[in-house]
Amino acid sequence: MSAAWACRRRAVLRGLVAGALAPALPGAALAERFAGAYDPQAEAIGDGLWLVRGADEPISFANGGAIANCAILASDDGAILFDPGASRGEGHALDALAKRLTGKAVARVYISHLHPDHALGAAAFAPAMVHALPATRAGLEREGEALADGMYRLLADWMKGTDLVLPRPDVRAGPLVFGGRSIELVALDGHTSGDLALIDHATGTLLAGDLVFHDRAPATPHADLAAWRAALDRLEALPHRLLVPGHGPPDASGRHHAIAQTRDWLGWLEETLRDCVKRGLDMGEAGEVPIPARFSGMKAARYELQRSVSHFYPAMEASLLPRL
């Protein structure tokens, strides 16, 4: 899609979508709605480290797409923001919050992976300060506009001004000191083709991105389940006191509860879907199977199960149903 078309589309969306088209369509859901203001709340989880919790929900107009966890780290050279949120508005709100907390504006942004609730907030920052793994950059080049389309459709006014800002593809795995803060970048994949985790040495905190979900069901639109499980093994082996998942509450159990829960869900999911194919269920029915009681505390479980059916089921059928 050309940039000109993208701009025109957004102008149309901003001006017309709800107003001019809605009268032809039924339902209050399509009436004109204006976004509220993002009001991110920070929770201090270590010395110079704050967590901004996302809503443990699907992306919706009600939450403005602010569903991903973000972390703010103080440094002498400005704040480090690990995931800038879903939109330009959310990115700006996180920038302002970081300045209030640390006394300095955001100087560096890491995008953990390409998903729009984590990546599109980069629109609020100068492209030169936004960094990601090469695979994340490549994924956003390929799919960023389509992902933005989806977000504009769901979030409308919340997305205003959010143009795709591509991160610099210059993140390499290894230790790094930024503004006196010693961190380690960990390059993994499995949730997507590029999943960045970050260890903050001063606080012993592992920012796991969406490789780890906690009490919120994992999302799988770009997942490679075998690679994801291998990435979880790597994360488990990294010493840390506190783990911040991409979605859900932080895990201070010291027993890798969130990692184990993510692994458990992914294993159950794959086994269950294969079993559904072998038992002759169609996609819709596979999305209706009972979810075990051990996942009853998991938010958005049915929703993510049904999304995962869409992601995996046709390919499983193509290999498991007998050829006639």
Add this chain to the structure above:
Amino acid sequence: MVRRIAAGLAGKAALAALCVPALAIVGPAACPAAAQDPQALDRAQVPADPLGSPMWEHHAAGLLTSGRILFDPRVAVRLPLLAENQHVFPVTVDARALEANGRPKVRRIVLLADLNPIPVAVDFTLHRAAPFLATRIKLDQRTPVRALVQTEDGTWHVGGQWIDAAGGGCSAPPVSRARGDWADHLGEARGAMWSAAEGPQLDGPVPPGGMARLRLAFRHPMDTGLVENIPPYFIESLKLRDAGGAVLAEMAIAASVAEDPAFTVIVPATGAVRFEAVDTGGLVFAGTVQP
């Protein structure tokens, strides 16, 4: 019996007409299906739609033959919570509750997405099948998805619900076209049969005399004709026969069924089932599913 065949043919004519995208938005006066079908309904006979669809009256007048029309909760149209992929959207229609306690049998199920450019996806004439159908369709926008279920007394029982969807399900090229390998696998069929005696508990062999759940999937691009430079090309019919050649079930299929179409039906467990699918290029994809 004669009436059933007549209804089936009328349905096919309506389906064929609605496969031409323009007709769906021109209005009933220009729609030959509505104009030529002597049984077609006057709009005044069409009851108000509980879903509030802007296309309901038009589709009902064009598709439904005379007979009572009931919005009936016994017609379960089960949809996922969201349309994760508007190119492959699963729909399960279960109207078995209509036949409970010896009530009239279901003769026909029309699967309809009101606001799709190709609104009718499947026109299923049951013959000896149970009133159950699971498949996947394309969604071109937010739309009601419904089942129009006709029983042998002529009554139409209608169930359905709205689903929100991103645009373009019918107007983006299929994956196999983008990948370029659609012709390499054209018509490859997969499938199997399971016991349907226990409802969702499907383990175990198919018991003779009971009902069998049959799943069939074909590799086919199911081109809608709405994608630049790709003419319509899709599987347009599927017929199931028992080993003796008697028809168990048949479907008229439109291009709004998802690429690599897949169908789940419930038919009498009388042994092997012969299937024969025909596409708009005249190719026949036939084979046998063993119990």
